[in-house]
Amino acid sequence: MAKVTLEKVSKFYGNVEAVKKINLDIKDKEFLVLVGPSGCGKSSTLRMIAGLEEIDEGKINIGKKTVNELEPRERNVSMVFQNYALYPHMTVEENLGFSLKIAGMKKKDIDSRVAEAAGILDIEEFLHRKPAQLSGGQRQRVAMGRAIVRRPDVFLFDEPLSNLDAKLRNQMRTEIKRLHQKVETTIVYVTHDQVEAMTLADRIVIMKDGIIEQIGTPLDLFETPATKFVATFIGSPSMNMISSIVETDQGKKIMKTADGISVPVPVSKKDVVKDGQKISFGFRAEDIVPLKFGNKPSQSWDYKSKVNLSEPLGTETLIFTNFGKIEIVSRMFTPELVRAGDELDFSLNLDRTYLFDDETGKAI
Ligand SMILES: Nc1ncnc2c1ncn2[C@@H]1O[C@H](COP(=O)(O)OP(=O)(O)O)[C@@H](O)[C@H]1O
Ligand SMILES: [Mg+2]
Known part of the structure; x- marks a missing residue:
């Protein structure tokens, strides 16, 4: 059991600073997910924790120990990769126990750890098979089993589900969450998939261009x-x-789009925006709904638009319409047939509209 802290940690590849002085406190037993687009520095960060990449600046602690100078095997962490290479000529049981055997552990102890891991992952019936006789999901479970038998202080996962098909990915996602509940070990998990991050994490760290955008x-x-x-x-x-662009029109603050549409600035924000300020306003699909199909929000702005496309998904329907020249999406929960070309009145919930300064990108 261990917490992990990163203090002003940087990683350079030549002149390129891939990770830029990041600070991070990962709590004991926490499931922490690092998420962000490809190339933002997630794997580099994870590999520095694992000891597979040198830490160019700053300090990493695992538990009470500073691990900068420690070899990977001295850090008591286990890593599960996207490409989990199992030894093809060994049975599942031998694959699971191999690292313990190398470390010189007694057979009796190895057997008991392997049995425990196999129990946790529900792979007891495959113990005598070779990897080639397993499905993708079963192999992935064996790969996790190899990490579990070592009883690490921290599990490190780097996109472990990326190679699996969608259905299996969902299944394994649930299993990883269950695994965490059973073993109660600190997990640092890297993914580019925000759904994975949302469903797995106690806390999410969003990275972009080597820095942390937000933790929560x-x-x-x-x-x-x-x-x-x-x-x-x-x-x-x-x-x-x-x-x-923010303007004042007849004493009221409005947001004027490039297409000349004027939307009122939400009441709570009218004193913090200035005329001429370039801002973006954002709203989720569920906060712009056809008038007939939802409660009218207390602070709303209505507009009319033609449906470009609708996607009925069962409990909800996504409706694509134009907002000026920009296509937006709205979400309707009542299952009602909406066709391309239908003209609908929409109501935008201004209380749920987010404002961002275009210069800084920060929330207003
Ligand atoms: N071994 C390397 N040599 C040079 N550049 C690298 C190396 N590994 C990663 N990079 C660069 O560092 C940046 C961050 O990479 P990485 O940590 O792998 O991102 P992520 O895992 O978020 O996709 C990228 O721009 C990548 O091209
Ligand atoms: Mg990566």
Whole structure:
């Protein structure tokens, strides 16, 4: 059991600073997910914790120990990769016990650890098979089993589900969450997939270009994104985002879009925006709904638009319409047939509209 702390940690590849002085406190037993687009520095960060990459600046502690100078095997961490290479000529049981055997552990102890891991992962019946006789999901479980038998202080996962098909990915996601509940070990998990991050994490760290954009619980990030980037990265479908300029029209603050549409500035924000300020306003699909199909919000702005496309998904329907020249998406929970070409009145919930300064990208 261990907490992990990163203090001003940087990683350089030549002149390129891939990770830029990041600070991070990972709590004991926490499930922490590092998420962000490809190339933002997630794997580099994880590999520095694992000891697979040198730490160029700053300090990493695991438990009470500073691990900068420790070899990977001295850090008591276990890593599970996307490409989990099992030894093809060994049985599952031998694969599971191999690292313990190398470390010189007695057979009796190895057997008991392997049995425990196999129990946790529900792979007892495959113990005598070779990897080739297993499905993708079963192999992935063996790969996790190899990490479990070592009883590490910290599990490190780097996109472990990326190679699996969608259905299996969902299944394994649930299993990883269950695994965490059973073993109660600190987990640092890297993914580019915001759904994985939202469903697995106690806390999420969103990275972009080597820096941390925001840290928070899944709900924190969803409800109060600190930046425009976080707002559009978290949530599906992605938050609608429209750029505009603040103006005063007949004493009222409005946001004027490039297409000349004027939307009132939400009441809570009218004193913190200035005329001429370039801002983007964002709203989620569920906060712009056809008038007939929802409660009218207390502070709303209505507009009319033609449906470009509708996607009925069962309990909800996504409706794509134009907001000026920009296509936006709205979500309707009442299952009602809406066709392309239908003209609908929409109501935008201004209380749930997010404002961002275009210069800084920060929430207003
Ligand atoms: N071994 C390397 N040599 C040079 N550049 C690298 C190396 N590994 C990663 N990078 C660069 O560092 C940045 C961060 O990479 P990485 O940590 O792998 O990102 P992520 O895991 O978020 O996709 C990227 O721009 C990548 O091209
Ligand atoms: Mg990576």
